[in-house]
Amino acid sequence: MPDAKIIATETSRVTNGGTKVPRLWTGDYYNEGNGRDDIFDKLKEECGVFGVFGHPDAASLSYYGLHALQHRGEESCGICTSNEGEFHYHRGMGLVKEVFDRDRLVSLTGTNAIGHVRYSTAGASKLANAQPLVFKYREGDLAVCTNGNLVNEPIIRRELEESGSIFQTTSDTEVIAHLIARSPKPLVEAVREAFSRLVGGFAFLIMTKDKLIAACDPNGLRPMVMGRLGNAYIFSSETCAFETIGAEYVRDVQPGELLVLDKDGLHEDRYASENNQRAVCAMEYIYFARPDSDIGTINLHTSRKRMGRQLAVESFVDADIVTGVPDSSISAAIGYAEQTGIPYELGLIKNKYTGRTFIQPSQELREKGVKMKLSAVRKVVEGKRVVMIDDSIVRGTTSLRIVNLLREAGALEVHVRITSPPFANPCYYGIDTPDRRDLIASSKTVEEIRKAINADSLYFLSDQGLIDSVGGHDGEKNRGLCLGCFTNDYPTQVEFEHAKATSCSCD
16 A cells, blocks of 8 residues: 655745844754753653634644643644645644744634644754644545653554655654555554554544544543533643633543544544553653643642642651742642641742743853743742752752752752652653752752752652642552653563664654
């Protein structure tokens, strides 16, 4: 069967009279290439997906939905609509509000749409990998977008190439298109067959001229939810997007489930057994998802407050104030303060409008870039013993910088409390993590990490404390959480030496 052929993108690098614009320190657009070299070595989620089926304003709804999911990816975005069998799409580098204007949205006509926001890669920015990817195959156009990572993608890609497939991107998503296009079976059967070959964590949206298909991996590592807006169906990586557009949450897309929407309505199907281990990524609860989102009906703000409370139970320290590293640790800091009775204070302020600063040409300017992005409130922390709550420690450089910010502002003591266990192992399911050798917890004890970050004390939330704080599903391993990055016990069996632990399906 013929392969899928990707349709070339219509957006190109900005030029001035045919001459390329010189690259500035801040890049051609906000967050260009802002990946693993960022001065703040926070973990990065790879992307977010959003879909609409059966609404006359599908493109506009997708715009607002993607804007609500912007925290999941800030470098590129795209929307593809289907209008009476004809696709209209646009992808671009930058934030949603930069890529789409009123005229662009008006041109994206149709009642069905899928959209995507993508986290940045390290170094070169690749418009070719921006999603949704749009392909030509035997039955017409096919648009695909995904959140996550396919662990066995290199094996499948090599097999397809050896059988004659020609790839035009480095995206895992193109592998899916080739598997579907090469199958002689009808579309839904071809999709089911393709998904059954995948190993990893993923949430897919696939659109044809008259269908929209949604699916999650067999372990539910990557979240996706379904909602309704009038008679239309809405899909999103997080429920916060439903609040933005006024949609009603219906339910989570279940692990291994295949949902097909067409002119006859919703068809619920499966491509994988229900007996697979449920393993939702713990970092979604700890850090990635917005605090106003729910995953598995569990509110993120509430679960993070419980993490803070549990930290206080496990690691109380006498102090004057509690502060959280914005934004993801604020909820946990409030919980820690409530449990201990130590006042919560806004000791750290984040400036969200600084853009990229990590490529400044001198160490002095790099350090100024740190203070541009995060500032300690001197009048709050000066002369105080501070408990600093954060969600994770990756390389340790971020924690060191923040501890030093607080000390420079006059903090007498800085006690660091982390709402996750030590992050000691790479993630293979869609989180951008460094090589194991770059993860400070993989080679240092807690006491060695404490010294490295210049803290007076350091404590990580226990595995069981995290499990109990989230809640989850009774009777399932880890109550339905994936703790692989903490425990080195992964929910899928695969030859990890062939897997890509530093990129996602978007890269």
